[in-house]
Amino acid sequence: MLKIIKSAINTKAINRWSELEVERNLQDAMQVCRNVLVDPQLVPGGGAAEMAVSHALTEKSKGMTGVExxxxxxxxxxxxxIPRTLIQNCGASTIRVLTSLRVRPGSCGTAVLLLRIDDIVSGHKKKGEEHSKAPAPTEAAQE
Structure with a gap:
């Protein structure tokens, strides 16, 4: 298989060492493709794990004072x-993307909290409406 790909892609290099390096890279790429086809699972990448640990450390530091x-x-x-370097290599706005990544974990928690509050308020209103079964005023009654 490597010979077929090697013939399709010109792997000629300046010296033998560089050519062997290109062959090893092709072999690694084919093994990655095989692994994905055999066992397709998602693995967080692109600095996701680093951002999660960074966020956890920042949150822990907020509970401390002074030099600690x-x-x-x-x-x-x-x-x-790591994410900053990946963002720069993509050509995206580093500050904008990093800021959105920093805000993302907190925004999900805020959204869930707001949804819970909305559920509590709407549930309270429904219970209040059930207890007061008075008819709603009509336009004719208001005139």
């Missing part, structure tokens, strides 16, 4: 280098 919080924040910032 500095190591947590330093490691959190260091972990954000």
């Amino acid at each position: 919080q500095w190591p947590y924040r330093a490691v959190a910032q260091a972990l954000e280098v």
Whole structure:
């Protein structure tokens, strides 16, 4: 299989070492494709794990005061280098994308909290409407 791909793709390089490196890269790529076909599972990538750990460390540092919080924040910032580099390599706006990634975990929690509050309020209104079975005023009654 590698010979077929090698003949289709010109793997000629400057020296033998570079040509062997290209062959190893092709072999690795084919093995990745095979693994995905054999066992298709999603793995978080693109700095997702690093952003999650960074977010957790930042949240933990908020509960501390003074010098104790500095190591947590330093490691959190260091972990954000990986997504930042990926964003820069894509040509996207680094600040905009990193900000949206930082906000995302908190926004989901806020949305769930708001939905719960809406459910409680709407449930309270429904119970209140059941207890007061008075007819609603009509336009004729208001005139």
